[in-house]
Amino acid sequence: MVIFLETNIYQFFGRFHALIVHLPIGFIILAVIFECLAWKKKVDLKLAISYALLIGALFGVIAVVLGLMLASDGGYNIDTLNLHKWTGISTTIVAFLLFFLSKKKETILWAKKIYPVMMALVIILLSIAGHYGGNLTHGSNYLFEHAPASIRAMAGIKPARERITTLDSALVYEDVIHIIFEKKCNVCHNNDKAKGDLLLVDSESILKGGENGKVVIAGNASKSELYRRITLDPNHKEFMPTEGRTPLTNEETLLIKWWIDEGLSFDKKIVELNITDRIKGYLQDVGIGLKRTFIGSLNLPQVDENILDSIRAEGFKIKTITNKSTLLEVNYSAYNKNPLNQDKMNVLLSAKENITWVDFSRVPIQENLISTIGQLENLTELRANNSKLTDKGVKQLTQLKHLEYLNVYGNPISDISVESFQKLSKLKKLYLWKTNISEQGILKIKDSLPQINIITGE
Amino acid sequence: MDLYNEAQKRKLEFTTRRHFLKQCTTGLGGIALSSLIGPQNVFGGNINNSMDPGALPHFLPKAKRVIYLHMAGAPSQLELFDCKPALKKLHDLDCPQSLLEGKRFAFIQGTPKMLGPQFDFKQYGQSGTYISDALPHFSSIVDEVAVVKSMHTDEFNHAPAQLLLQTGSARSGRPSMGAWVTYGLGSENENLPGYMVLVSGGKNPSAGKNAWGSGFLPSEYQGVQCRNSGDPILYVSNPNGMSRDIRKKSLKAINEINESQHKEFNDDETLSRISQYEMAFKMQISVPDVMDVSKEPDYIRDMYGAKQGEASFANNCLLARRLVEQGVRFVQLYHWGWDMHGDSKANSLNEGLKTKCEEVDQSMTALVKDLKQRGLLDDTLIVWGGEFGRTPMRENRGGIIMPYYGRDHHTEAYTIWMAGGGIKGGISYGETDEIGYYGIKDKVHIHDLQATILNQLGINHEKFTYNFQGRDFRLTDVHGRVIKDLLL
Numbered sequence: 026m027v028i029f030l031e032t033n034i035y036q037f038f039g040r041f042h043a044l045i046v047h048l049p050i051g052f053i054i055l056a057v058i059f060e061c062l063a064w065k066k067k068v069d070l071k072l073a074i075s076y077a078l079l080i081g082a083l084f085g086v087i088a089v090v091l092g093l094m095l096a097s098d099g100g101y102n103i104d105t106l107n108l109h110k111w112t113g114i115s116t117t118i119v120a121f122l123l124f125f126l127s128k129k130k131e132t133i134l135w136a137k138k139i140y141p142v143m144m145a146l147v148i149i150l151l152s153i154a155g156h157y158g159g160n161l162t163h164g165s166n167y168l169f170e171h172a173p174a175s176i177r178a179m180a181g182i183k184p185a186r187e188r189i190t191t192l193d194s195a196l197v198y199e200d201v202i203h204i205i206f207e208k209k210c211n212v213c214h215n216n217d218k219a220k221g222d223l224l225l226v227d228s229e230s231i232l233k234g235g236e237n238g239k240v241v242i243a244g245n246a247s248k249s250e251l252y253r254r255i256t257l258d259p260n261h262k263e264f265m266p267t268e269g270r271t272p273l274t275n276e277e278t279l280l281i282k283w284w285i286d287e288g289l290s291f292d293k294k295i296v297e298l299n300i301t302d303r304i305k306g307y308l309q310d311v312g313i314g315l316k317r318t319f320i321g322s323l324n325l326p327q328v329d330e331n332i333l334d335s336i337r338a339e340g341f342k343i344k345t346i347t348n349k350s351t352l353l354e355v356n357y358s359a360y361n362k363n364p365l366n367q368d369k370m371n372v373l374l375s376a377k378e379n380i381t382w383v384d385f386s387r388v389p390i391q392e393n394l395i396s397t398i399g400q401l402e403n404l405t406e407l408r409a410n411n412s413k414l415t416d417k418g419v420k421q422l423t424q425l426k427h428l429e430y431l432n433v434y435g436n437p438i439s440d441i442s443v444e445s446f447q448k449l450s451k452l453k454k455l456y457l458w459k460t461n462i463s464e465q466g467i468l469k470i471k472d473s474l475p476q477i478n479i480i481t482g483e
Numbered sequence: 484m485d486l487y488n489e490a491q492k493r494k495l496e497f498t499t500r501r502h503f504l505k506q507c508t509t510g511l512g513g514i515a516l517s518s519l520i521g522p523q524n525v526f527g528g529n530i531n532n533s534m535d536p537g538a539l540p541h542f543l544p545k546a547k548r549v550i551y552l553h554m555a556g557a558p559s560q561l562e563l564f565d566c567k568p569a570l571k572k573l574h575d576l577d578c579p580q581s582l583l584e585g586k587r588f589a590f591i592q593g594t595p596k597m598l599g600p601q602f603d604f605k606q607y608g609q610s611g612t613y614i615s616d617a618l619p620h621f622s623s624i625v626d627e628v629a630v631v632k633s634m635h636t637d638e639f640n641h642a643p644a645q646l647l648l649q650t651g652s653a654r655s656g657r658p659s660m661g662a663w664v665t666y667g668l669g670s671e672n673e674n675l676p677g678y679m680v681l682v683s684g685g686k687n688p689s690a691g692k693n694a695w696g697s698g699f700l701p702s703e704y705q706g707v708q709c710r711n712s713g714d715p716i717l718y719v720s721n722p723n724g725m726s727r728d729i730r731k732k733s734l735k736a737i738n739e740i741n742e743s744q745h746k747e748f749n750d751d752e753t754l755s756r757i758s759q760y761e762m763a764f765k766m767q768i769s770v771p772d773v774m775d776v777s778k779e780p781d782y783i784r785d786m787y788g789a790k791q792g793e794a795s796f797a798n799n800c801l802l803a804r805r806l807v808e809q810g811v812r813f814v815q816l817y818h819w820g821w822d823m824h825g826d827s828k829a830n831s832l833n834e835g836l837k838t839k840c841e842e843v844d845q846s847m848t849a850l851v852k853d854l855k856q857r858g859l860l861d862d863t864l865i866v867w868g869g870e871f872g873r874t875p876m877r878e879n880r881g882g883i884i885m886p887y888y889g890r891d892h893h894t895e896a897y898t899i900w901m902a903g904g905g906i907k908g909g910i911s912y913g914e915t916d917e918i919g920y921y922g923i924k925d926k927v928h929i930h931d932l933q934a935t936i937l938n939q940l941g942i943n944h945e946k947f948t949y950n951f952q953g954r955d956f957r958l959t960d961v962h963g964r965v966i967k968d969l970l971l
Contacts, residue, residue: 347541358674360672410857430861454861456858480856
């Protein structure tokens with residue numbers, strides 16, 4: 026037994042609690058299910074039920090012993106632990122009682138009467154013990170973390186604060202650091218289970234530190250125990266998170282370093298701290314300051330595959346812009362022998378809401394077809410270079426309220442179109458090489474659309 | 484009489500077919516079992532690994548196409564991009580031992596001398612990027628490009644280094660980057676191959692055609708090499724007396740036979756062959772059309788410095804633009820001749836390198852400008868670079884002083900540039916030490932470059948895999964990180 030002296034033998038066996046504990050649960054539930062079956066189907070399962078109860082109770086004893094060993098190390102919320110401990114022990118005792126009752130209930134009347142009551146009791150006890158056990162392992166927020174708001178309200182959990190993800194107004198602790206702690210650390214360092222006596226749930230607990238004293242020193246990440254622990258070699262026994270849980274990503278680690286070095290603020294906004302381009306990049310990785318584009322805000326149902334096939338049958342190439350998106354990109358090959366016509370365009374309109382990129386480069390588009398393009402309400406990019414567009418045609422594009430990218434180089438358009446371009450308020454890039462638009466025309470467009478980048482070639 | 488041989492012979496006479504069947508049952512059973520439990524074919528090919536065509540791109544792509552300008556032979560970063568005034572001061576001094584210990588070079592022996600930069604540098608553009616006098620045209624577009632000065636690789640010989648760059652592995656047999664990309668994203672134009680290769684400089688790259696091979700991917704994804712003169716692709720035109728109708732009918736018949744073969748043997752390569760015949764038929768029209776430089780107006784040809792019928796990098800740059808304009812997914816250019824060891828005038832830094840720069844400077848600049856004015860630079864990624872860099876020391880092959888100035892192969896640090904396709908313009912990324920020997924900040928490995936290229940095409944390099952011989956392969960194998968600081 027020498028080998029056990031050098032380790033914490035209680036902890037060694039105690040950790041098997043999480044494994045063994047599922048056996049009594051399974052057997053006791055099996056007994057209850059069999060009891061229901063026997064009652065409903067009038068089959069004789071007496072022997073099976075009493076064995077299931079006995080095995081469940083015996084494993085219950087082992088689970089209780091292992092559980093007490095695990096708890097001896099401390100670090101758990103005492104109220105939750107007590108509830109879990111006593112309901113667990115009661116479950117085992119009631120399971121033993123049920124085993125004896127199941128033997129006696131054929132002959133003794135009071136045993137027969139009390140038996141179903143005890144059955145109900147064991148299920149209730151089992152559920153309570155199981156639930157608090159789960160809270161001890163995963164933290165009390167775990168179960169309802171992703172529940173819809175209405176269910177959260179019913180469960181009495183305060184509605185989650187809506188996370189701010191814009192760079193200007195997000196708070197450094199609430200919206201960045203707290204999120205990281207919740208995701209990677211607070212499985213063990215929460216109100217139910219303060220491992221190493223350390224809680225990482227709010228400013229008070231973080232500043233208080235753990236059993237070995239303070240874990241963070243404002244302005245000095247490299248001297249902070251917390252930062253040291255998360256940057257150790259993952260095989261080091263002091264490395265955090267321990268027990269093979271998902272380590273922090275490089276970006277998360279560097280954000281914590283930045284937060285400590287910048288003075289450990291709990292109430293400042295991100296923009297009040299020193300932010301470099303790198304930190305901005307890291308912040309984007311945790312969801313702060315990502316620019317929400319127009320197409321990112323669209324949430325459209327998928328277009329039926331039959332509709333897409335009918336569009337393809339007209340010679341268009343059409344597919345979703347990414348494997349998860351419902352938005353579509355369309356192009357029409359300049360090699361196609363059949364020119365674009367109204368019938369083809371009408372078929373295209375059957376998916377008009379979802380089409381956001383259109384490429385008709387080098388495909389002649391007659392004036393009467395352009396109004397159809399104008400109906401693609403969510404169009405953000407249009408390539409119609411060398412497409413024989415006229416000023417009249419361009420005028421019909423002004424309905425495209427979300428157009429950000431327009432390439433019309435190589436078309437016989439003139440300064441008459443300047444007015445049309447000025448109406449495309451979202452336009453960011455405009456290609457006008459080999460058109461008849463004058464310098465003055467370009468200046469006019471730039472005046473009314475300050476964000477625009479016009480490329481005219483050399 | 485040799486008794487032993489006699490005994491062997493007698494013994495073999497008794498060994499019959501029955502012995503074979505008896506003794507091999509376990510082995511045959513094992514083979515049968517492996518094909519029952521695994522999706523693999525017994526002899527390495529896979530039956531069921533075709534990807535769902537809707538599975539890519541993983542996220543919104545910034546680039547739809549790639550033009551990779553591979554300067555085979557490896558240009559010297561110290562003469563072109565990486566300005567090192569300190570190296571000038573050390574010129575002709577002995578190289579310190581600390582830089583040589585434990586290192587292996589392709590040719591340098593003993594203690595070489597340091598070699599100062601052979602061209603002067605100036606700052607250009609709003610970004611103030613340093614460019615040497617050898618690239619006068621290129622200096623006008625520095626605000627469009629990102630110069631990466633901290634590239635490093637694992638291989639110091641041309642062929643393995645080119646393979647590492649193009650296929651992610653220094654050993655041959657893996658699919659090339661272009662094959663991966665066209666396999667994943669397909670072609671935008673069904674009349675042209677998705678992956679085309681143009682070679683100039685008088686010689687194929689050292690890695691040979693493996694550098695644009697399809698490896699274990701279906702062979703229709705290998706790069707199609709076009710010639711500079713005559714038929715762009717050999718036998719692309721019909722022979723005398725063969726009309727397009729007859730060609731069509733004969734291909735139809737061949738494909739029908741192939742289809743019945745496929746039904747019988749279920750080999751994917753038969754399907755590849757059918758689609759390649761169909762592609763070849765379409766290419767008879769599309770390729771001569773797209774490869775005809777004479778269709779370009781004079782001012783565009785002048786812009787590139789292209790001359791009709793010439794096997795030049797300039798022509799290839801112009802062709803590359805014509806190809807991406809038609810929706811070719813991946814255009815790979817190789818330009819041989821950058822291997823400036825100093826062993827001859829043509830291989831010297833002051834003479835040969837200058838000639839090489841003159842060959843590429845105007846045309847690569849024109850390519851960026853031309854793509855920009857057509858709106859193609861937004862979604863076409865251009866990458867320019869060699870397979871490794873060159874030493875800050877002067878080469879002393881055989882321990883003697885070489886007739887001309889030259890530098891040996893160098894893996895620790897070199898420079899590439901990228902433009903378009905969602906890459907930031909006007910930045911220099913990464914730093915090398917004061918003599919350009921090691922990268923000291925933001926080092927970029929070959930696999931990181933590959934991960935970044937895939938990322939711009941909307942592909943997560945860690946999720947884009949192909950199952951072959953029982954394991955999932957990736958272009959970046961188990962390496963690679965996307966260089967986010969380079970991205971818009």
